[in-house]
Amino acid sequence: MNRYDRSSGSLACGCASRNLGFTLTELLVVVSIIAVLIAMLLPSLDRARGEAQAIVCLGLHKNFGVAVMLYRDDNDDAFPVFHPLSPDLTPTFEMTSEIHNTFQR
DSSP states (O other), X not given: OOOXXXXXXXXXXXXXXXXXXXXXXXXXXXXXXXXXXXXXXXXHHHHHHHHHHHHHHHHHHHHHHHHHHHHHHHXXXXXXXXXXXXXXXXXXXXXXXXHHHHTOO
C-alpha cells in the first residue's frame, strides 16, 4: 500500500518520493510547442481577415449599385451626380440637365 505522506514528502512505504511538479525543461518544451502552433496559425488568421474585408467591400459596392439603380428608377433613368464640396460642406446628390439629357432614352 503506497500512501503519500505530505509532511515528510515521501511515500508511506519508506520509498524515496518523486518530485510531483513539472521541471523547467518540461515547461519550456510546452511553451515552445504552443509558440510554434501560434506561429503556424497567425498567417491563416490574417488571410481570413483579408477575405472578410473583401467580402464586406463587395457588399458595400453592391448596395451602392442598388441605390444608384433605385435612384435611376425614380428619376427617369438619370444618374445621380455627387458634389462633395457643397456650400455647407455636406455631400449632396444633384441631377444636372446635361447628364439627364445624356442618359435619356
